[in-house]
Amino acid sequence: MAVSEKTVDLSQAMVTAPVAPADALIIAPIIITLFFGGLLLMTRKRAAWQVPMGLFALVLLLAACAGLLARVLTAGPVSVTMGSWLPPFGISFTADALGASFAFVSSLVALAVGLFASRDIDGLGQRYGFFAFLLLMMCGICGAFLTGDIFNLYVWFEVMLIASFGLMVLGNTRTQLDGAVRYALLNLLGAAFFLAATGYLYGSLGTLNMADITERLRQPTDGLPLNTIAALFILGFGMKAAAFPLAFWLPASYHTPSPAAAAIFAGLLTKVGAYALLRTMVMVMPAAHAVYADFLTWIAIGTMLLGSLGALAESDLRRLFGYVVISGIGIIFAGLALGSAGGLSGAIVYALHSMLVMTGLYLAAGIAARLGGSQQLRELGGLYGASPLLAGLTLLLILSAAALPPFSGFWAKIVVVEAAMVGGRWWLAGIVLVTGLFTALAAGRAFAHAFWRGGPVGTPDGAEKSVPGKLAAADLPLLLGPLGFLTMLTLLIGLYPQPVLRLAEIGAAGLLDPIPYVRAVFGAAP
Amino acid sequence: MSTVIFRAIAPYLTALMVLFSIFVLLRGHNNPGGGFIGGLIAASAFAIYGIAYGVPPVRRAMRFHPMQLAAFGLVLAALAGVPSLLVSVPYLTGLWTYPTLFGVELALSTPLVFDIGVYCVVVGTISSIALSLEERER
Structure with missing residues (x-):
């Protein structure tokens, strides 16, 4: 019965050429996260194992992603088709500079959050599987960045969503369940649009391999409903990325989970949506991008305005940072809408910067809420006296989020603004700058209220009140260490931006000229 | 549901269904069947036992928490692709070996390991859901 290959x-x-060991790195992030995620779930009753095993897996993941990025930068896009089936029939994993750099920065952020959580998440949270969910979510995130198959992208979205539900309800409080329901509902809806678009695309072209679709859509495509499909993609991914007007779920849910979970959500999840849009709209369907460029510009403007004005109006520290995340998404959309090499590399730099900084801001907000006993700005105050180091790091992160030099945010925004000017859209550049000012005002106000003034509302000028919480000396290195690490990174990129800018240029070039990507999948044939 | 007839037949039914689920799992590569459907059959076997005797005896009989079983399946499925990396073919490429046992040629393969992983994931997940629903009912 068994058909023998003899x-x-x-x-x-089937693919018969052997796979170089360095190319096998492309699947390593998936194997590592899936294996250790499962192992942690199996042994979750052994609380002592959770932290060391989880951190070990995160270090391995970082090493694998770093190796993959190095490989992609030296040898160009890497592609391996699973199970040896010939593409486009097998599921390809294809990493170019864009995907590999996103995966690398994500694993960096995940390690920082893991270190933070090893101190911040209590034994109960760890027994309920914090590290297992974190790793499985990283599995989904890395899979989404590295896959070369559009249905497989949907699968990784679902893996990421399911694991993030687990992280979101980990404390099991009423507000968490409330936040999780909003988050789950909107994200499932977004995923449904994405699935519908994928089905439609498969029905039209008969292929799901992104390189294959890219190749087909560069030939004449009369009568195919590509604009409908692109609209569905924009809807689904825009929801995931928290773009205007579908962004309201983010501030309604991201302030409820534990600080570590919220930090990694804010840093990574919206960027996966942004990445998927960059990949599908620019590389796969450039014609549809041209059709929707103006529409995307308006979405970008709406998102930037919504984010910065929302941040100005908000009085809850974590919700405020949620709006800052949204305004950042607006800038990524502005770069995406421009569609030029400069605009795209600006979007990529901003996304990488935002992963680091937003995670850092949410971690800082978590510690601040712990120290001050509240996350309401009215009830916070005097944190500078309680922990000058925390105040300093938070200030640096806020300056970076507000895009002031010498931080990574400055360069990210400068590239987008320059691309907008070159593209003749000075008004878009103006809005980027004005909303940046609003964001700076909002985040600065949060800093002044929570850290700078002597105490909560009602404290007389000049008086200083002590804060209710305290950071134990043993907690300091593991709570402030990851925060300092992320701050250092954004400062380093700010002082020496060349490598990151170059990386983004390579990524953008790979989106605009997909021939190396297609060639990596199909060999030299097309 | 705990009538005498049902309680008397449930253990036999459960044993038969688990046996059949393993049969379905093993024939799955070239015939209808496989890890997913086999896992569903096994999970419904546990559910039937739970309806007849209550949830605690099922949990005792399973020894491990269903989620642990599911996690084990995940690990097994992830590992099933690793041997192909060792022989420089893409991840999850099927590798076959044909040992002869008591004069019968056995076709063993990495897809079988993967399928067993799927079986464990499905048994674990579905019985975890079913058992907690049955617990809620009492």
Whole structure:
């Protein structure tokens, strides 16, 4: 019954060339996260194992992503088709500079959050599987960045969503369940649009491999409903990325989970949506991008305005930072809408910067809420006296989020603004700058209220009140260390931006000229 | 549901269904069947036992928490692709070996390991859901 390969010529259906060990790195992030995620879930009753095993897995993940990025930068896009089936029939994993750099920065952020959580999440949270969910979510995130198959992208979205539900309800409080329901509902809806678009695309072209679709759509495509499909993609991914007008779920849910979970959500999840849009709209469907460029510009403007004005109006520290995340998404959309090499590399730099800084801000907000006993700005105050180091790091992160030099945010925004000017859209550049000012005002106000003034509302000028919480000396290195690490990174990129700018240029070039990507999947044939 | 007839037949039914689920799992590569459907059959076997005797005896009989079983399946499925990396073919490429046992040629393969992983994931997940629903009912 078993068909033996001795009797059939398999070279017609299967890849026969051996895979270089360095190319096998592309699947390593998935294997590491899936293996250790499962192992942690199996042993979650052994609380002592959770932290060391989880951190070990995160370090391995970082090493694998770093190796993959190095490989992609030296050898160009890497592609391996699972199970040896010939593409486009097998599921390809294809990493170019864009995907590999996103995966690398994500694993960096995940390690910082893991270190933070090893101190911040209590034994109960760890027994309920914090590290297992964190790793499985990283599995989904890395899978989404590295896959070369659009249905597989949907699968990784679902993996990421399911794991993030677990992280979101980990404390099991009423507000968390409330936040989780909003988050789950909107994200499932977004995923449904994405799935519908994917089904429609498959029905139209008969292929799901992104390189194959890219190739087909560069030939004449009369009568195919591509604009409908693109609209569905924009809807689904825009929801995931928290773009205007579908952004309201983010501030309604991201302030409820534990600080570590909220930090990684804010840093990574919206960027996966942004990445998917960059990939599908720019690389796969450039014609549809041209159709929707103006529409995307308006979405970008709406998102930037919504984010910065919302941040100005908000009085809850974590919700405020949620709006800052949204205004950042607006800037990524502005770069995406421009669609030029400069605009795209600006969007990529901003996304990478935002992963680091937003995670840092949410971690800082978590510690601030712990120290001050509240996350309401009215009830916070005097944190500078309680922990000058925390105040300093938070100030640096806020300056970076507000895009002031010498931080990574400055360069990210400068590239977008320059691309907008070159593209003749001075008004878009103006809005980027004005909303940046609003964001700076909002975040600065949060800093002044929570850290700078002597105490909560009602404290007389000049008086200083002590804060209710305290940071134990043992907690300091693991709570403030990851925060300091992320701050250092944004400062380093700010002082020496060349490597990151270059990386983003390579990523943008790969989106605009997908021939190396397609060639990596199909060999030299097309 | 705990009538005498049902309680008397449930253990036999459960044993038969678990046996059948393993049969379905093993024939799955070239015939209808496989890890997913096999896992569903096994999970419904546990559910039937739970309806007849209550949830605690099922949990005792399973020894491990269903979620642990599911996690084990996940680990097994992830590992099933690793041997292909060792022989420089893409991840999850099927590798076959044909040992002869008591004069019968056995076709063993990495897809079988993967399928067993799927079986464990499905048994674990579905029985975890079913058991907690049955617990709620009492």
